[in-house]
Amino acid sequence: MIKLFPWQKTQIQQIIEMSKQKRLPHALLLSGPDGIGLKKFALFVAANRLCLINEMQQPPCGECQSCQLFLGRSNPDIKLIEPEKEGGQIKIDTIREVVSYASLKSFLNNNMKIIIISQADAMNRSAANSLLKVLEEPSSQSMFILLSHRPSQLLVTIRSRCQKINFNPTYENESIEWVDGAFNNSNFSSDLLLRLAGGGPLKVKKLLEEDYLDYRVNLLKDLDSLNKRNTNPVDIAKNWNEFSKDKIKSAETTIFCLMQLINDLVRLKLCPKMENIVNIDLIEDLHGISNTLDLLKLIRSYDFILLKYKELVGPMNYNSLAILEEIALFWKNYNHSMIMK
Ligand SMILES: [Zn+2]
Incomplete structure (x- = not known):
């Protein structure tokens, strides 16, 4: 039967407590970093709530009709909604379907239907408003579980109606051990992988598939060489933009990585403790570069890149190459001029 990840014990305990006190809400909002396993947690809660034998008192039994259908991915009392493609929106038609589904009686004998909305912040405005109406008039026969890595992007009115x-x-340690077992990677320590994944263990898979670990070494070299006069920022930006086939993904990964590296450079200046550093294996190179740069300028560079990141992932369609060129030029001109003075 479905199992939780080892780092999800506190949260399931919270839900079991609510259930024991008959205070299980009609809408939950699960939030956390990318790779923390929100979808699996929501499915576990759904299977557990619908289990005809245990019903939140113990883990789902795995035997009853509800659990059997769940295992066959065909439990009619669970509906999972997510954007059709990565980075896509959840539109009003999808939410309208969900609204009418929620108004039906449950199919199995448990008087409950669970609707999971993954990446809930991807709902567009009209979809969100449509969902809000249902949340305002909760039914005792359905429960919504919203998932989001960026809950601040949800309507305040939706957030306020969810537990x-x-x-x-x-x-x-238990998460590091989990990464050890799940990816069995001999080239890099699981501690490093988890730091790079921002504390979202499942995200390690993506980093390994993308060759993120080698890419970050190249990026650090680029930052260093941009500080030297003969390097052309336009050429560097072009390489960054072509890191993967998908240009937006290239830019997103590059910016994410630059922010991690610059963050480390800042931390090395402020408080050079190993536990604060993400790229622990590059510590010597980071030290070398950090010593040549000015703290205030580093912080401003970070802010500039963060601003560009928001442009890239925001609703306006910015050109990814243009954004990367701006970053490379900013880094070169801004940090370089400090050294020459
Ligand atoms: Zn069961």
Whole structure:
């Protein structure tokens, strides 16, 4: 039967407590970093709530009709909604369907239907308003579970109608051990992988598939060479833009990585403790570069890149190459001029 990840114990306990006190809400909002396993947690809660034998008192039994259908991915009392493609929106038609589904009686004998909305912040305005209406008139026969890595992007009115369950980034030993077992990677330590994944263990898979770990070494070299006069920022930006076939993804990964590296450079200046550093294996190179740069300028560079990141992932369609060129030029001109003075 479905199992939770080891770092999700506190949150399931919270829900079991609510259930024991008959206070299980009609809408939950699960939030946490990418890779923390929100979808699996929501499915576990759904299977558990619908289990005809245990019903939140113990883990789902795995035997009853509801659990059997769940295992066959065909439990009619669970509906999972998510954007059709990565980065896509959840539109009003989808939410209208969900609204009419929620108004039906449950199919199995448990008087409950569960609707999971993954990446809930991807709902467009009209979809969100449509969902809000249902949340305003809750039914005792359906429960909504919204999932989001960016809950602040949800309508305040939606957030206020949900019981919030938060997952913090995890760097505990049990999570490091889980990464060890799940990815069995001999080239890099699981501690490093988890730091780079921002405390979202499942995200490690994506980093390994993308060759993120080698890419970050190249990016650090680029930052260093941009500080030297003969390097052309336009050429560097072009390489960044072509890191993967998908240009937006290239730019997103590049900017994310630059922010991690610059963050480390800042931290090395402020408080050079190993536990604060993400790229622990590059510590010597980071030290070397950090020594040549000015703290205030580093912080401003970070802010500039963050601003560009928001442009890239925001609703306006910015050109990814243009954004990367701006970043490379900013880094070169801004940090370089400091050294020459
Ligand atoms: Zn069961």
